[in-house]
Amino acid sequence: MFTQLLSDIGGLWEKYGTVYLTGIANTLILAITATLIGCIIGFFCGILQTIPCGPNENIVKRVLLKLIRIIIRAYVEIFRGTPMILQAVFIYYGMPYFFGVSFKDIWTVSIIVVSVNTGAYMAESVRGGIMSIDPGQFEGAKAIGMNHWQTMLYVILPQTLRNIMPQIGNNYIINVKDTSVMFIIGFSDFFAVHKMVSGAVFKYFPSAFLEMFGYLCLTLLASFLLRKFEKKLAGKSNYELVNADQLVMAAGTYSYPADGSPFDETSKDYKGEAK
């Protein structure tokens, strides 16, 4: 019984091994690209949604920001609230109706659909991640003169990224599996290979077995790598003290600070002790 299954799988692999592998490669490329683009969309929405807007700002800015928030809200609700398989159909078959053009390239459509879908989920994850950052971090950045973009880019988003890494991992793993619905527009991913092969040789269960095993390997590998990456983001757990003498040399107390600064003892204007 079991040997029968093994020999069937072996037969399939021998004959269609490269086809399965191509399927895996397509699935991986689509999932990785779409997750990355989705993250970028998510972070972008996160930055836009958190632009501070006091009651003293001018009316144009306030209206504009309100509009941006409404658009992002609508985007998130629409793409989070409808099945991806339908979104694919909508975009692929809807383009000719609305714009008179159709996508020739299935890859482009697939990447757009999965990215935009991931982006909708990520926008909410990022928003949650930003809200969870201590407000003191924003104030610390503001207090040294950073503007909103700089604060976000250098201080808030790196911390957000670390906090929502598990969410990104979730999204990636979901994408590895759910890209299989792209067969509806003819994308030949790992699952599409199963349909094709089992249809040709009528070995439904052995092929499904192979697919199960393949998908599990892909997601386990992803989990493993994501854990590693999370550890890397957390930074080193210890640090080395640096020899103070070397630092004083490197600091160049004579070449720095600039003329006129309160600590410039070499300057003629230095009024340290004398008052």
Added chain:
Amino acid sequence: MSEHILEVRHLSKAFGSHAVLKDIDFTVDKGDVTSIIGASGSGKSTLLRCINLLETLTTGEILFHGQDVTKGNINQSSYRAKVGMVFQSFNLFSNMTVLANCMIGQQKVSGIPKEEARKRAIYYLNKVGMAPYINARPDQISGGQKQRVAIARALSMEPEVLLFDEPTSALDPEMVGEVLDVMKSLAKDRMTMLVVTHEMSFARDVSNHVVYMADGVIEEAGPPSVIFTNPQSQRTRDFLKRILDT
């Protein structure tokens, strides 16, 4: 003649219908060390946050070298870069090392090249005694060390005024001393400072100007010798009696 760096005029701040600051007026001259004292809830911290534009004022103006910074036509970022702030809760960037904390503002806000920013950061970290820790991250050092790094971060922007918002209130008693020592050395270097504090010894011995606030107004202001030995207002007397006796 001394030059007014900061001038606060008729500043009022209300959160909703609750007036926190009422018609505050005072000036800070170059080299001044001003201590703002008063009971909790008297509006000291809010005043400081207004000066750094972290809160928007309800009415009034803040003049920096004679120019009103509360109006839209001034670049708030470059103003904030010149007016440093040290917080009660340190607010060091937790995703960066101590060194990067002191470099990022210089590089991104002031556009200083990396090598120079590094030199300057290390110079000021050395000044506060934290240079050996450049590779540590904020969650790996103690509260007093964090606050000293926060001071170095503010200093490395080479500000004209430094604002301190209760810099020692979140620290264990044995760490208060190291931070006060740094602040004293800055005062000795004629750094212009505006310090909200509960450390009466600092207000009395280090600052040359003391402002006592109560219920959102400046109750009394003057040199520490007057405020601490011969206060004019009854409220000031009561406050000092209460705080110095305990």
